[in-house]
Amino acid sequence: QKEVEQDPGPLSVPEGAIVSLNCTYSNSAFQYFMWYRQYSRKGPELLMYTYSSGNKEDGRFTAQVDKSSKYISLFIRDSQPSDSATYLCAMSESGGYQKVTFGTGTKLQVIP
Amino acid sequence: GAVVSQHPSRVICKSGTSVKIECRSLDFQATTMFWYRQFPKQSLMLMATSNEGSKATYEQGVEKDKFLINHASLTLSTLTVTSAHPEDSSFYICSASPGALNSGYTFGSGTRLTVV
Numbered sequence: 001q002k003e004v005e006q007d008p009g010p011l012s013v014p015e016g017a018i019v020s021l022n023c024t025y026s027n028s029a030f031q032y033f034m035w036y037r038q039y040s041r042k043g044p045e046l047l048m049y050t051y052s053s054g055n056k057e058d059g060r061f062t063a064q065v066d067k068s069s070k071y072i073s074l075f076i077r078d079s080q081p082s083d084s085a086t087y088l089c090a091m092s093e094s095g096g097y098q099k100v101t102f103g104t105g106t107k108l109q110v111i112p
Numbered sequence: 113g114a115v116v117s118q119h120p121s122r123v124i125c126k127s128g129t130s131v132k133i134e135c136r137s138l139d140f141q142a143t144t145m146f147w148y149r150q151f152p153k154q155s156l157m158l159m160a161t162s163n164e165g166s167k168a169t170y171e172q173g174v175e176k177d178k179f180l181i182n183h184a185s186l187t188l189s190t191l192t193v194t195s196a197h198p199e200d201s202s203f204y205i206c207s208a209s210p211g212a213l214n215s216g217y218t219f220g221s222g223t224r225l226t227v228v
Contacts, residue, residue: 006155008153034216034217036219041203041222041224042221042222043116043118043205043207043219043220043221043222044156044205044219045219046216046217046218046219049216088155088156090217099146099158099161100146100158100207100217102155102156103155104154104155105155
């Protein structure tokens, strides 16, 4: 079993839809959770960074962490064609310089 | 915000030659940087952790003599792929963290290496 599981997709949605992206994990020591967006042939771009359980909102993006279920989600409201990319979840046991474990990424396509 | 610069963005080299990739933190000091490799349609695979002023820590299965890492300053880490072969062709990405709360990890733009 992988430490972090993420549905690779692809996920296709119409413009304006609400997108839900999810990851599950097995390591209960993970405390820091991140979502990255990666466009083709580019480095990942940090979207959200959260600590422990709870919700965090930033514009059209909302990250949720449920440590009891070992489940994290990223919601994208009013999705745009420019949101088409691969979304990677990532997590670490501590912040700062601790190494990060990534999911495989979900490819999202927002259709105009 | 934190910026990590990676060069070159793309390189083509002949089999048997060596290639050096640079990773710089532009507006913060990074005592630790991470080097990843990414195959098409796959996630990032951590290769090694680069530590300023000391030896890098390599992940299991990564050849330290093939992938030489040097972290000589607080803002620069280099990855040298020695005696490159076609199977080394991949997308290499570095990352670093300012270490502050809620800072996460910032990635470079990646280097596409093609060995012919």
